[in-house]
Amino acid sequence: AQSVAQPEDQVNVAEGNPLTVKCTYSVSGNPYLFWYVQYPNRGLQFLLKYITGDNLVKGSYGFEAEFNKSQTSFHLKKPSALVSDSALYFCAVRAPLHSGNTPLVFGKGTRLSVIA
């Protein structure tokens, strides 16, 4: 069965500094990996995904994530944080399609706080 871990409940970063939100996964085979963001009192919004190909994936709002198969990680990054990036971030994983058509499994979320 697949699983995903977000080791940090909270990440604090100063505005203008680079940010990283960590995610590691466990799945048999090559995973499909996703990042979502949730602003207060809103639903989840898709940020980016890794399916295959280039390990560095670029997404919305200047975010990017790097797939590292050897470390089973998919960390979310942004070169320069904005106060408006403050939100709850979720990593999610799906097993390869040949393992069965299983839905996404989400991590517990990491709250990002960008301080002006």
Added chain:
Amino acid sequence: NAGVTQTPKFQVLKTGQSMTLQCAQDMNHNSMYWYRQDPGMGLRLIYYSASEGTTDKGEVPNGYNVSRLNKREFSLRLESAAPSQTSVYFCASSAGLASPDTQYFGPGTRLTVL
């Protein structure tokens, strides 16, 4: 194009009452999902429907039932609400489980069971 819509936005129930949460999508998606979100627990899958006419249990199905009414609509029913079902409920949809596609989420229903 409204995407995924959910009704109601807020609901307060007494223990033992029943209610149905409604979800509809206008993206012609095949697959639909119900999640609950609790502090420190992330999103947990309750039920999902891979395609019209099928439903499957997720991680936390106890106390819930679902109906895939047609391709657009997927409802979640609480037959006898309990305080442990106090949560925020999200509906989502995707083109289909047969491809690694993106799930799109509704705005959520905040449910309190007293």
